[in-house]
Amino acid sequence: MAFTERVKQRLGQSSRNSLGIAVGVAVLLTAVGGAFNRGFVSPSNLLNLLAISSLLGLAAAGQTLVVLSGGEGIDLSIGAVISLSAVLTSQISNGQNGLLLPAVVVTLVVGVLLGLVNGLGIYLAQVPPLIMTLGMSSVIEGIVLVYTQGQPKGQAPPFLAALGTGQVLGIPWLIIVWAMFTLIIWYVLKYLVYGRLLFLVGDNRSAGRMSGVPVAKLVVGTYALSGFFSACTGILFLGYTNTTYLNIGDVYILPSVAAVVVGGTALSGGRGGYIGTVVGAILLTVLDSLLTTLHMGEATRGIINGVVLLVLLSIYTRQPKDA
Amino acid sequence: MRTRFSSNQTATRIFRSPAMIGWVLFLLGLVANAIVQPTLFKLSVINSNLGLAAPLVMVAIGQTAAVLAGGIDLSVGAIVTLTNVLVVSLCSFHHTGFWLAAILGVAAGIAVGVVNGFIISIVRIPALLVTFAMMSIINGVALAILPQPGGQIPADIYQIYGNTVAGLPFPLLLIIVGVLLWVVxxxxxxGRYLIAVGGAAGSSRANGIPVTKVRFQSYVLSAMFASLAGLFLTAEVSSGDPLIGASYALNSLAAVVLGGTALAGGRGSVSGSVGGALFLILVQNIVYFANVPSYYQTLVSGLIVVMGLATTGVLYARSGKWRLTNGR
Structure with missing residues (x-):
C-alpha cells in the first residue's frame, strides 16, 4: 500500500519521471512502427520524423514558456501567428534571396508585436489567457485575409527552401536549427535570470511580486517571446513546404499544448521545462506518422490520438485527492 | 465590502452584477445592428437571427455550468457535431424516425458528458486536457459516422424551426425553454453546489458538499445543453456536416467570458452568457450589414470581440475583489 502510494506520488510529482515515460512511449511507438514496416525505423525515416517534429517543437517552445509563466497561461494564437508569418515571409520575399532578410525581420517584429498585444490584454486588461489568445487568433486570421485578399502569393526564397528541406552531412538542416534553439532555451531556462524568475513567477506570482520581481514585464515579455517563436516556426514552415496557404498554422494549436503537457510541464505553471516538450513533440509526431503508416483514415487517427493522449495524461497529470 | 443601505439597493445589485456587462454589450450590439440594418426588427429577420443564435446560446448555457464549477469543456463543439451527424445519418440513411433519431443523438451527446465527468472528477485529470482529448476522439467518431457533408432531415422539422408559433419565433421559444431548463x-x-464548488472546492468539501459528484454533474449538464444545441443546429441547417460544430467550443467560451463569468469558477451567471452569445451573433450581423469589405469582416469582428473582452476584463478588475482570471 505504502509502496504504491509512493510510486503514485513520484509518478505524479516528478517531471523527470514523466520525461522518462514520454521517452519510453516514443521509443515504443517507433518500435511498433518498425515491426509493421521496416522502413519506419530506417535512419532516413527517423531523421525525417525528427525534422517534422522540429516544426511542432518550435511551435511548442513559446507554448512551454507561456505555460511555465503560470496564471493559467496558454497561447492559442500560435497557429494564427504561424500562418501570418509564413504568408508575410512568402509575400515580402517573393521567392528572392535578396529580399529574405527584410522579410524575416518584418515577420519577426510582427510576431513579437502580436505576442505583446496578447501579453498586455492578459496582464493589464486581465482577460483570461485562453480567451485573449483565442480572440487574437481570429483578429490575426482577419489580418491574413486582408493582407492576402484570400490568395497568398509568392514562395520561399531558395535559401529558405534549402534550410527547410536540405541536409548537411545527411542531417536535415531543420534538426540542426531545432537543436540550436533547444540548447539556447535550455540554457536560458536553467541559468539566466529570466529563466529562473519565470519558474518563480509561474509557481507563485504573489511571492514573485513581493520579492520585487518585475512580474508584469516578465509575463508580457513571455507572451512576446511566444509570438517570436511562432514567427520562427512560420518562416521555417514556409521553407519546408516552399509555398503557403491560409490557416497552415491551425494544425499546431492544440498539438503544441499537448506536446508541452506530455513533456511533463504542469499546466498550472512553474514546473517543467523545454526538454520535455522536445520529447513530447517527437512522441506526437511519431504517433501521427505511425497511424498514417498503418493506413488509418482521418477518423481513426483522431480517435486513437485522443485515446493515447488520455492514457498518457492519466498516467501523470492526476490531481491530488483534495484539490 | 462596505454596503450602503438605500432604497435603490436592488438597482445597485443589478448594476453591479457581472452579467450586466454581457447585456450592455448585447444592447450596444443591438443598437449598432439596428442602425446598419433597418429591417432588424421585422419578424422574419428576428426569426432567422434567433435561429442562428439558438445553438450558440444553448452551448453557452452548458459551458457556463462547467465553468461555474471551476472547469472548462472544450468538447462541446464535438458534441454538437456528434448529435448533428448522428441524427442526420439515422434519419436519411437508416430510416429512423426523426424523434427517435433526436433522442438517440442527444443521448449520445450526454454519454460523452458522462465520460468527461468520470475522467475529470473521478480519475482527476485537468478538465482542459480531458475535454481536448475527447474533442479529438468525438470528432473522429463523427467523421466515421458521416465522412462527408450530406443527408437530410424531414422537411417539416426544419420548416417548424424557421417558423413562428403563436406569433413568437420558434427559436425564441427554444431559447426560453433552454433558459428555463437552466433555471430548474x-x-x-x-445549482448552488456548482457555484460553491467552483468558488472554493476545499471549503465545499469541508461543508459536506459532494464535490466529486457536483463536478461530474457539471460536465453532464454541459454535454446535455451542447447536444440540444446540436439538435437545434440540425433543424436550422437541415443536413449533416462532420465539421459543423468546430467553432462552438471557443465561441461558447467567449460568450461566457463576455457575460462576466469568471473562468476561474464560482462567479457568474447564465443570463450573462446568453447576452454574450447574442452579442457574438450580432457582431457577425453588424459587420455584414455595415458593408465591411468581405476580406475585412473577420478582422473587424475579431477586433470588436477582443475589445469587448478587454472591456469586460477591465470592468471586472475595477469592480472590486473579483477577477475574471487567476492570471495576476
Whole structure:
C-alpha cells in the first residue's frame, strides 16, 4: 500500500519521471512502427520524423514558456501567428534571396508585436489567457485575409527552401536549427535570470511580486517571446513546404499544448521545462506518422490520438485527492 | 465590502452584477445592428437571427455550468457535431424516425458528458486536457459516422424551426425553454453546489458538499445543453456536416467570458452568457450589414470581440475583489 502510494506520488510529482515515460512511449511507438514496416525505423525515416517534429517543437517552445509563466497561461494564437508569418515571409520575399532578410525581420517584429498585444490584454486588461489568445487568433486570421485578399502569393526564397528541406552531412538542416534553439532555451531556462524568475513567477506570482520581481514585464515579455517563436516556426514552415496557404498554422494549436503537457510541464505553471516538450513533440509526431503508416483514415487517427493522449495524461497529470 | 443601505439597493445589485456587462454589450450590439440594418426588427429577420443564435446560446448555457464549477469543456463543439451527424445519418440513411433519431443523438451527446465527468472528477485529470482529448476522439467518431457533408432531415422539422408559433419565433421559444431548463437546475441544490464548488472546492468539501459528484454533474449538464444545441443546429441547417460544430467550443467560451463569468469558477451567471452569445451573433450581423469589405469582416469582428473582452476584463478588475482570471 505504502509502496504504491509512493510510486503514485513520484509518478505524479516528478517531471523527470514523466520525461522518462514520454521517452519510453516514443521509443515504443517507433518500435511498433518498425515491426509493421521496416522502413519506419530506417535512419532516413527517423531523421525525417525528427525534422517534422522540429516544426511542432518550435511551435511548442513559446507554448512551454507561456505555460511555465503560470496564471493559467496558454497561447492559442500560435497557429494564427504561424500562418501570418509564413504568408508575410512568402509575400515580402517573393521567392528572392535578396529580399529574405527584410522579410524575416518584418515577420519577426510582427510576431513579437502580436505576442505583446496578447501579453498586455492578459496582464493589464486581465482577460483570461485562453480567451485573449483565442480572440487574437481570429483578429490575426482577419489580418491574413486582408493582407492576402484570400490568395497568398509568392514562395520561399531558395535559401529558405534549402534550410527547410536540405541536409548537411545527411542531417536535415531543420534538426540542426531545432537543436540550436533547444540548447539556447535550455540554457536560458536553467541559468539566466529570466529563466529562473519565470519558474518563480509561474509557481507563485504573489511571492514573485513581493520579492520585487518585475512580474508584469516578465509575463508580457513571455507572451512576446511566444509570438517570436511562432514567427520562427512560420518562416521555417514556409521553407519546408516552399509555398503557403491560409490557416497552415491551425494544425499546431492544440498539438503544441499537448506536446508541452506530455513533456511533463504542469499546466498550472512553474514546473517543467523545454526538454520535455522536445520529447513530447517527437512522441506526437511519431504517433501521427505511425497511424498514417498503418493506413488509418482521418477518423481513426483522431480517435486513437485522443485515446493515447488520455492514457498518457492519466498516467501523470492526476490531481491530488483534495484539490 | 462596505454596503450602503438605500432604497435603490436592488438597482445597485443589478448594476453591479457581472452579467450586466454581457447585456450592455448585447444592447450596444443591438443598437449598432439596428442602425446598419433597418429591417432588424421585422419578424422574419428576428426569426432567422434567433435561429442562428439558438445553438450558440444553448452551448453557452452548458459551458457556463462547467465553468461555474471551476472547469472548462472544450468538447462541446464535438458534441454538437456528434448529435448533428448522428441524427442526420439515422434519419436519411437508416430510416429512423426523426424523434427517435433526436433522442438517440442527444443521448449520445450526454454519454460523452458522462465520460468527461468520470475522467475529470473521478480519475482527476485537468478538465482542459480531458475535454481536448475527447474533442479529438468525438470528432473522429463523427467523421466515421458521416465522412462527408450530406443527408437530410424531414422537411417539416426544419420548416417548424424557421417558423413562428403563436406569433413568437420558434427559436425564441427554444431559447426560453433552454433558459428555463437552466433555471430548474440553478435553483435546486445542484445549482448552488456548482457555484460553491467552483468558488472554493476545499471549503465545499469541508461543508459536506459532494464535490466529486457536483463536478461530474457539471460536465453532464454541459454535454446535455451542447447536444440540444446540436439538435437545434440540425433543424436550422437541415443536413449533416462532420465539421459543423468546430467553432462552438471557443465561441461558447467567449460568450461566457463576455457575460462576466469568471473562468476561474464560482462567479457568474447564465443570463450573462446568453447576452454574450447574442452579442457574438450580432457582431457577425453588424459587420455584414455595415458593408465591411468581405476580406475585412473577420478582422473587424475579431477586433470588436477582443475589445469587448478587454472591456469586460477591465470592468471586472475595477469592480472590486473579483477577477475574471487567476492570471495576476
Amino acid at each position: 437546475f440553478r435553483y435546486r441544490k445542484i
